[in-house]
Amino acid sequence: MSASLPTAPPDPAELARQVAAVVAANPAVARLDGGVFGAVATYLPGRRLVGVRIGQGDEPVEVAVVLYADHPFPEIVRGIRRDVATLCGGAAVDITVSDVVLRGDTGPGAVVEIGP
Template sequence: MTTSTGPDARRIAETVASCPGVAALLAGPFGTVATYLPGGSVTGVRLRDEVVEIHVAVRYGRPIPEIVAEVREAVGPLIGDRRVDVMVDDVTETEEARKVGSS
């Protein structure tokens, strides 16, 4: 859902994390991808004027383009007319990535 100040980063992160091929949201290669909010931050989601940037680790076994398309489709209703850039920063076979991506 889009609010008067823009998309809700926490809701976007929850939606991305619920996608079947996503193992975790990640902070990107330099640890800087996040949306900073009062009381904390949302790792793996960066809101910009025209773009929502999402960084994820995906589970091994499914085609990455399929997973990326699912993420884009899932967050589409939450971001208004912004473009969605999904970056796959890691591929994992385990649930360990969930622990790494949590904030």
């Protein structure tokens, strides 16, 4: 029998990047969004990652998205919540649907950028 070493908690900035990538990869997500007043964000060195906030302690992970109108919203939100909770070790996940757009919309912010 071997003793397992305690694992260090994941780096919140790296976890936020991973969450953003998983959420942005969902075909029903048009883009990540900052939510009301742009409050859903993670501060990274030299930039802000908008749309994901990793809670501290018992706080939930917050995700804000703009969805395409051609998908059933409750099903998509459940799927995003499940994927993010799995990635974050079962943490509670709050999801805000900030807006809904039509597929092919070329308005402001229509492109999802995750970048380094």
